[in-house]
Amino acid sequence: MNFPKRIQINEVVLRDGLQLEKKIVSVKEKKMLFDQLVKARLETIEFGSFVHPRLVPQMANSGELYSLISDEYKLLTMIALIPNLKGAVNAYSHGVKQVNFVFSASDTHNLQNVHKRTEESLKELETIQAFCTQKNIELNVSIATTFGCPFEGEVPTERIKSVLTKVISMHVKTITLADTTGMANPQQVYDLLVSLRSDFPEQKFNLHFHNTRGMGLSNILAGMQAGVDSYDTSLGGLGGCPFAPGATGNVCTEDVVHMLHSMGIETGLSLDELITASETLTKIVEHETPSYIRKAGPYNRKYPIPTTIK
Amino acid sequence: MNFPKRIQINEVVLRDGLQLEKKIVSVKEKKMLFDQLVKARLETIEFGSFVHPRLVPQMANSGELYSLISDEYKLLTMIALIPNLKGAVNAYSHGVKQVNFVFSASDTHNLQNVHKRTEESLKELETIQAFCTQKNIELNVSIATTFGCPFEGEVPTERIKSVLTKVISMHVKTITLADTTGMANPQQVYDLLVSLRSDFPEQKFNLHFHNTRGMGLSNILAGMQAGVDSYDTSLGGLGGCPFAPGATGNVCTEDVVHMLHSMGIETGLSLDELITASETLTKIVEHETPSYIRKAGPYNRKYPIPTTIK
Numbered sequence: 001m002n003f004p005k006r007i008q009i010n011e012v013v014l015r016d017g018l019q020l021e022k023k024i025v026s027v028k029e030k031k032m033l034f035d036q037l038v039k040a041r042l043e044t045i046e047f048g049s050f051v052h053p054r055l056v057p058q059m060a061n062s063g064e065l066y067s068l069i070s071d072e073y074k075l076l077t078m079i080a081l082i083p084n085l086k087g088a089v090n091a092y093s094h095g096v097k098q099v100n101f102v103f104s105a106s107d108t109h110n111l112q113n114v115h116k117r118t119e120e121s122l123k124e125l126e127t128i129q130a131f132c133t134q135k136n137i138e139l140n141v142s143i144a145t146t147f148g149c150p151f152e153g154e155v156p157t158e159r160i161k162s163v164l165t166k167v168i169s170m171h172v173k174t175i176t177l178a179d180t181t182g183m184a185n186p187q188q189v190y191d192l193l194v195s196l197r198s199d200f201p202e203q204k205f206n207l208h209f210h211n212t213r214g215m216g217l218s219n220i221l222a223g224m225q226a227g228v229d230s231y232d233t234s235l236g237g238l239g240g241c242p243f244a245p246g247a248t249g250n251v252c253t254e255d256v257v258h259m260l261h262s263m264g265i266e267t268g269l270s271l272d273e274l275i276t277a278s279e280t281l282t283k284i285v286e287h288e289t290p291s292y293i294r295k296a297g298p299y300n301r302k303y304p305i306p307t308t309i310k
Numbered sequence: 311m312n313f314p315k316r317i318q319i320n321e322v323v324l325r326d327g328l329q330l331e332k333k334i335v336s337v338k339e340k341k342m343l344f345d346q347l348v349k350a351r352l353e354t355i356e357f358g359s360f361v362h363p364r365l366v367p368q369m370a371n372s373g374e375l376y377s378l379i380s381d382e383y384k385l386l387t388m389i390a391l392i393p394n395l396k397g398a399v400n401a402y403s404h405g406v407k408q409v410n411f412v413f414s415a416s417d418t419h420n421l422q423n424v425h426k427r428t429e430e431s432l433k434e435l436e437t438i439q440a441f442c443t444q445k446n447i448e449l450n451v452s453i454a455t456t457f458g459c460p461f462e463g464e465v466p467t468e469r470i471k472s473v474l475t476k477v478i479s480m481h482v483k484t485i486t487l488a489d490t491t492g493m494a495n496p497q498q499v500y501d502l503l504v505s506l507r508s509d510f511p512e513q514k515f516n517l518h519f520h521n522t523r524g525m526g527l528s529n530i531l532a533g534m535q536a537g538v539d540s541y542d543t544s545l546g547g548l549g550g551c552p553f554a555p556g557a558t559g560n561v562c563t564e565d566v567v568h569m570l571h572s573m574g575i576e577t578g579l580s581l582d583e584l585i586t587a588s589e590t591l592t593k594i595v596e597h598e599t600p601s602y603i604r605k606a607g608p609y610n611r612k613y614p615i616p617t618t619i620k
Contacts, residue, residue, distance in 0.1 A: 001500050001535055108615055143433045150613045183609040186531055187573035190311050213609060214565045214602035218527045220494055223313055245613040255524045262495035290474060292524035296556060299493040299523060303555040305418055 004229035006266040008044065009257065010206060011037055013281065015081050016250055017238035018058050021285050027061045029284045031068050036280055038073060040273035046100065048108040050090040056242060063094035069121035071094060079140065083107065083114045088128050090297035092135050101128055102142040104196035105163055112243045122166050129170045141167050142176040148183030150244050157192060164200060174204050176232060181244050182212025186222035193226035209251045211290065212240065216251030217259055231256065236281045236289035254278050254293040262299050271298060315541035316576040318354065320516060321347055321566065323591065325356040325391050327548035328368050328559055331595050337371045339594045341378050346590055348383060350583035352478050355437065359391035360400040366552060373404035377452060380405060389450065389553045398438050402445050411438055412452040415473055416459035422553045432476050439480045450485040452518065453475050458493030460554050467502060474510060484514050486542060491554045492522025494512035503536035518542035518551065519561045521600065526561030527569055540564065546591045546599035564588050564603040
């Protein structure tokens with residue numbers, strides 16, 4: 001098994017992670033969480049999204065949050081998700097320096113999510129790209145339902161490659177391939193990424209897995225074996241797309257980091273601080289999270305030997 | 311990534327799976343579950359254990375269960391766990407044809423579990439082996455804490471190899487290497503199994519993982535890459551050793567089978583029937599289980615497209 005020696009973790013709890021939460025998390029709480037993420041040495045954080053506040057109320061305070069963090073953490077990569085040009089304009093008006101434009105590889109999910117066919121979103125990407133270039137905003141792209149669509153099922157590899165060819169021609173920074181509803185399996189991840197990295201050797205890929213069917217960590221293992229060294233993860237394993245039926249949490253940051261560290265793979269992060277941040281998160285959202293490591297502790301936790309052996 | 315084309319699944323829900331359950335599951339309920347496991351085409355089932363009923367009350371009806379299933383399912387491999395010679399004698403008195411002797415690679419856990427040092431259990435194994443040969447009982451061995459001890463931490467590879475050399479000299483059928491409290495990581499599993507399969511090329515190994523730290527499926531992926539084609543799993547992901555602090559559920563049968571099938575790897579099992587059995591299990595134990603697939607359904611589940619697109 002060959003793995004990259006170091007993995008980059010992009011924290012998405014403040015965006016994808018909170019999307020399905022019933023309790024609206026305040027700017028103050030989000031700022032507190034952000035501070036703890038920085039303490040755990042996270043350097044790339046998706047902090048929110050500029051979408052219609054009626055559709056995703058949890059994200060309505062993203063601009064306000066950015067104004068609280070942008071001065072303090074100038075050196076961090078703070079990314080806002082945008083679903084369209086309006087989102088890009090809105091992000092720009094708040095001074096955001098880096099955006100992540102999301103659309104789906106499958107028409108049906110893209111229609112659900114942003115009311116457009118994939119082809120229409122690709123057209124809009126051209127306009128967004130022109131806008132970002134003009135305003136000096138760094139542009140990333142996320143392609144949802146890359147590993148399967150909850151409505152259509154399998155998304156053909158040829159379709160993914162055709163979409164990618166168009167996106168790559170626009171010279172975006174990072175392309176995230178997202179498994180929106182946890183349909184990917186390790187063999188599929190490995191085969192697709194080996195093929196894509198061979199077809200597009202210059203492009204930086206980032207992978208985004210949901211743990212809906214328990215395969216999140218296994219898919220990261222497969223992605224690493226295909227040579228991918230960058231992953232989205234969400235503190236506490238929270239998350240899910242509000243417009244994808246059956247969506248559940250992202251792969252959990254502290255569980256991923258724990259696995260990588262136990263395998264001798266570096267992330268640059270502090271697992272202890274991540275666990276502390278995850279505890280704060282549980283208090284904020286007021287319910288248990290799918291995190292394993294927050295509950296079990298790391299593998300090298302030693303228990304005291306009971307004094308009475310029955 | 312190279313995987314075996316077919317994986318053997320050994321179901322342990324009736325033994326390891328129920329050990330930590332508070333509600334005592336009746337023989338009638340166990341029989342109902344056993345019938346459903348057979349319907350899912352499971353052929354190797356650990357049905358119970360012959361341990362002191364005061365220590366593990368849940369297992370007290372194992373003999374009674376065996377008398378209900380042994381006539382009906384003559385062709386199946388029905389295994390009883392035994393912690394000592396007394397267990398072997400007890401199993402024999404109920405007509406059991408195959409046993410699994412368990413002891414720990416680490417002294418401290420073995421003292422907790424069976425009040426003996428590893429060396430003493432190995433001595434007892436000699437007596438058990440003689441007894442089983444005389445009585446025509448097939449003998450398997452499980453080595454707990456192979457991948458780490460909750461009290462001692464890492465268990466040195468040299469110690470594992472020394473224990474294995476002694477066990478293998480006694481010509482037992484299958485040797486199960488168990489990660490009793492979910493401490494194993496994929497790199498460790500791969501490295502250890504590549505090394506053991508090279509040192510002991512004739513020995514059949516079976517792996518037993520707990521999902522305490524979310525790495526169960528990843529560890530199976532790593533085990534498969536090392537060439538191991540046999541795994542213990544527990545329906546619904548139930549389980550845990552009563553004498554290991556922090557122990558939680560085994561890797562979940564339906565989640566493992568789902569991952570393998572989605573990767574094109576055969577198990578011979580019916581995923582649909584496993585999900586049905588897992589639903590029955592939830593009713594029997596009267597609480598939610600850690601199963602992902604019972605809740606999310608398989609990856610190829612298609613959702614209806616909403617009629618109104620907002």
